[in-house]
Amino acid sequence: xxxxxxxxxxxxxxxxxxxxxxxxxxxxxxxxxxxxxxxxxxxxxxxxxxxxxxxxxxxxxxxxxxxxxxxxxxxxxxxxxxxxxxxxxxxxxxxxxxxxxxxxxxxxxxxxxxxxxxxxxxxxxxxxxxxxxxxxxxxxxxxxxxxxxxxxxxxxxxxxxxxxxxxxxxxxxxxxxxxxxxxxxxxxxxxxxxxxxxxxxxxxxxxxxxxxxxxxxxxxxxxxxxxxxxxxxxxxxxxxxxxxxxxxxxxxxxxxxxxxxxxxxxxxxxxxxxxxxxxxxxxxxxxxxxxxxxxxxxxxxxxxxxxxxxxxxxxxxxx
Amino acid sequence: xxxxxxxxxxxxxxxxxxxxxxxxxxxxxxxxxxxxxxxxxxxxxxxxxxxxxxxxxxxxxxxxxxxxxxxxxxxxxxxxxxxxxxxxxxxxxxxxxxxxxxxxxxxxxxxxxxxxxxxxxxxxxxxxxxxxxxxxxxxxxxxxxxxxxxxxxxxxxxxxxxxxxxxxxxxxxxxxxxxxxxxxxxxxxxxxxxxxxxxxxxxxxxxxxxxxxxxxxxxxxxxxxxxxxxxxxxxxxxxxxx
Numbered sequence: 001x002x003x004x005x006x007x008x009x010x011x012x013x014x015x016x017x018x019x020x021x022x023x024x025x026x027x028x029x030x031x032x033x034x035x036x037x038x039x040x041x042x043x044x045x046x047x048x049x050x051x052x053x054x055x056x057x058x059x060x061x062x063x064x065x066x067x068x069x070x071x072x073x074x075x076x077x078x079x080x081x082x083x084x085x086x087x088x089x090x091x092x093x094x095x096x097x098x099x100x101x102x103x104x105x106x107x108x109x110x111x112x113x114x115x116x117x118x119x120x121x122x123x124x125x126x127x128x129x130x131x132x133x134x135x136x137x138x139x140x141x142x143x144x145x146x147x148x149x150x151x152x153x154x155x156x157x158x159x160x161x162x163x164x165x166x167x168x169x170x171x172x173x174x175x176x177x178x179x180x181x182x183x184x185x186x187x188x189x190x191x192x193x194x195x196x197x198x199x200x201x202x203x204x205x206x207x208x209x210x211x212x213x214x215x216x217x218x219x220x221x222x223x224x225x226x227x228x229x230x231x232x233x234x235x236x237x238x239x240x241x242x243x244x245x246x247x248x249x250x251x252x253x254x255x256x257x258x259x260x261x262x263x264x265x266x267x268x269x270x271x272x273x274x275x276x277x278x279x280x281x282x283x284x285x286x287x288x289x290x291x292x293x294x295x296x297x298x299x300x301x302x303x304x305x306x307x308x309x310x311x312x313x314x315x316x317x318x319x
Numbered sequence: 320x321x322x323x324x325x326x327x328x329x330x331x332x333x334x335x336x337x338x339x340x341x342x343x344x345x346x347x348x349x350x351x352x353x354x355x356x357x358x359x360x361x362x363x364x365x366x367x368x369x370x371x372x373x374x375x376x377x378x379x380x381x382x383x384x385x386x387x388x389x390x391x392x393x394x395x396x397x398x399x400x401x402x403x404x405x406x407x408x409x410x411x412x413x414x415x416x417x418x419x420x421x422x423x424x425x426x427x428x429x430x431x432x433x434x435x436x437x438x439x440x441x442x443x444x445x446x447x448x449x450x451x452x453x454x455x456x457x458x459x460x461x462x463x464x465x466x467x468x469x470x471x472x473x474x475x476x477x478x479x480x481x482x483x484x485x486x487x488x489x490x491x492x493x494x495x496x497x498x499x500x501x502x503x504x505x506x507x508x509x510x511x512x513x514x515x516x517x518x519x520x521x522x523x524x525x526x527x528x529x530x531x532x533x534x535x536x537x538x539x540x541x542x543x544x545x546x547x548x549x550x551x552x553x554x555x556x557x558x559x560x561x
Binding site: 021022023024025026027028126127135136138182183184185186187231232233234235236237238239256257258259263266267268269291294295298299302 | 330331332333334335336338340343344345357369370371372373374375376377378379381384385389455456457458459460461462464500501518520525526529530
């Protein structure tokens with residue numbers, strides 16, 4: 001069985017796909033890649049289905065050794081990848097061979113990097129998904145983050161010749177100032193006009209207490225009318241929750257499915273990847289948009305991925 | 320009595336989800352309507368809707384806006400809800416959950432007796448004497464928010480939450496009672512433990528019950544606890560009642 005052996009796991013490396021869906025009503029968070037946009041590009045670059053499982057690395061990348069010929073691609077934060085000591089480019093398909101060592105360092109900008117291998121990792125889906133649920137020790141590789149010595153099986157060995165020299169535009173020049181577009185609601189009516197104004201005009205800073213559950217922000221307190229406790233309701237990805245402390249938490253992939261704090265707004269689908277890549281210290285501003293704008297941006301992002309997928313088929317034919 | 324749909328509020332949860340708010344207060348009546356909507360969507364399906372999360376007074380619906388627009392979805396949801404009739408009330412599913420209320424399984428039993436002024440037998444009798452409606456699941460996979468606990472059992476949460484509570488622990492937190500489906504930190508006072516696997520990722524339905532079902536606890540001895548825990552084929556009794 002072809003495999004990839006972890007030499008050093010980095011800060012937090014887990015297997016993730018687009019998420020575990022259909023179980024939220026029983027309390028399972030969807031998990032999945034934080035930056036689904038980058039994760040999908042990685043899959044496209046190695047010819048996989050968009051939702052195939054990849055490794056998500058956080059801040060500090062891992063080192064791995066391959067024992068077979070395979071094709072890999074790295075997207076998201078630039079962790080200065082090297083194969084056998086030679087620098088290789090992000091957003092490009094590379095062939096690796098038996099004994100090759102891939103080393104990743106600290107993210108230059110951004111926070112999360114995705115490693116896809118052609119044909120995917122041979123990980124059994126649990127409840128319909130390969131995503132790692134750390135809280136429940138479920139899915140992914142043994143339900144946990146990767147550790148040194150782990151041997152991650154690959155479905156199949158493959159050469160670059162069969163995939164083509166795939167390459168995509170680098171989209172990882174992550175800045176330390178981010179504008180997250182939001183749609184107000186579901187509970188914006190629980191905040192004062194002044195509170196909404198604060199939310200939409202202040203600059204917030206990503207706290208180092210952020211994780212896959214939520215991106216916590218420090219900054220001006222958002223004023224509410226009569227408290228922020230609500231009767232628990234559903235929490236969508238990107239919900240901007242305002243707990244009693246008054247500063248926002250953007251709820252992400254490992255969030256709880258329900259919660260009892262008011263949510264002032266929801267980050268639009270097309271901007272979630274920006275939040276996923278916002279490292280501690282990043283400045284975040286919120287901008288309200290209407291549904292039409294949110295959908296246009298979402299459509300544009302999906303079309304970009306489709307166009308890339310289409311172009312890659314030609315890369316194969318021309319090879 | 321037909322329930323009109325005009326009290327519904329649709330709350331935006333971004334471009335791909337909407338929360339349908341049925342009422343501002345929780346009640347069994349509201350919960351029945353939410354359950355009705357969830358069951359309808361499950362049985363008939365709405366193209367473009369991927370999942371629904373029922374909660375106390377509302378339901379969050381996740382959808383693909385390029386398959387069904389928010390406007391059309393809201394119209395469809397309102398239609399379904401307005402077709403609800405009290406008389407179509409179906410049977411209730413009651414899950415019978417064995418609980419050992421003794422010794423090591425009930426580390427806070429003495430405190431709960433002290434706080435409530437009841438003796439242990441009374442606590443157990445009262446706790447096992449009610450069918451608890453599962454209003455919603457959340458916090459942890461399979462963690463049931465139960466309604467209907469007898470006021471006499473109310474006991475405040477621990478001042479300092481435990482860092483680990485074992486799977487199956489049954490506790491009281493304020494006005495609520497519930498089961499910890501998996502090991503987790505928590506602040507509820509533990510009065511017993513069930514050997515039943517509420518959560519089993521390898522089972523076809525990983526979580527035993529769903530929102531809208533009922534739970535009834537019944538007491539077992541420590542020996543019975545061990546027997547059930549050791550029996551991998553043990554199934555929980557479910558009664559359909561009117």
